[in-house]
Amino acid sequence: MRVLVPYLATHGLRPFQRYFPDMLWRVEAKARTAYLTFDDGPTEEMTDDLLDLLAEYDAQATHFLVGQNAETHPDRVRAIVSAGHRIGNHTYTHVDPWSVPEKELLAELTRTSKRLSELAQSRIHALRPPYGHPTGTLRRWCAEQNQRMVMWDVMPGDYLKTATAARVSRFVIRHVRPGSVIVLHDNPICEDVTLPALETILDTLTSEGWSFDAL
Numbered sequence: 393m394r395v396l397v398p399y400l401a402t403h404g405l406r407p408f409q410r411y412f413p414d415m416l417w418r419v420e421a422k423a424r425t426a427y428l429t430f431d432d433g434p435t436e437e438m439t440d441d442l443l444d445l446l447a448e449y450d451a452q453a454t455h456f457l458v459g460q461n462a463e464t465h466p467d468r469v470r471a472i473v474s475a476g477h478r479i480g481n482h483t484y485t486h487v488d489p490w491s492v493p494e495k496e497l498l499a500e501l502t503r504t505s506k507r508l509s510e511l512a513q514s515r516i517h518a519l520r521p522p523y524g525h526p527t528g529t530l531r532r533w534c535a536e537q538n539q540r541m542v543m544w545d546v547m548p549g550d551y552l553k554t555a556t557a558a559r560v561s562r563f564v565i566r567h568v569r570p571g572s573v574i575v576l577h578d579n580p581i582c583e584d585v586t587l588p589a590l591e592t593i594l595d596t597l598t599s600e601g602w603s604f605d606a607l
């Protein structure tokens with residue numbers, strides 16, 4: 393199972409991607425540019441170290457923030473933005489779009505979008521559904537609000553109980569392609585895995601000529 397989840401989340405979804413062209417899976421790119429994304433922040437445990445590490449390698453990223461975490465850590469939201477990263481909507485309380493009533497989901501999205509744009513002082517244009525669970529409601533909301541639903545093409549499973557830094561970094565280094573969208577987490581459940589894995593990823597890939605941009 394420990395190998396299967398990242399493998400399925402990375403390769404298993406590819407056949408379905410063409411049915412959902414409105415959702416972003418990978419950026420069309422020829423150059424060695426990849427897109428790191430971090431879900432669930434900002435957090436007291438991890439965000440500051442994460443920003444330091446990204447800065448060390450001159451890497452930009454996209455942070456899909458949980459609205460209530462942003463309310464708790466407004467200065468960290470501002471720090472993310474002023475470091476040149478982009479932020480996106482990851483709902484207000486990290487609800488599961490597959491199990492929450494439609495009205496509640498839309499209220500979560502609207503509230504988060506409003507608060508994040510106030511903090512960033514710019515419009516928020518991207519969203520990632522918690523648990524990677526898209527719905528028709530989400531797709532309609534994105535179309536109406538001119539938002540982009542960002543999925544991924546590389547999911548190393550850093551949040552899994554069985555994850556190790558070595559396994560996560562190896563998975564990303566092996567699967568990255570030009571324009572890849574890579575999912576990692578800014579979440580205390582995986583800081584011991586994600587930060588050392590990220591250091592190896594950045595160190596290895598930048599030495600091979602890769603650079604990292606925000607969506």
Ligand SMILES: [Zn+2]
Pocket residue numbers: 431432482486522523
């Ligand atoms: Zn999440």
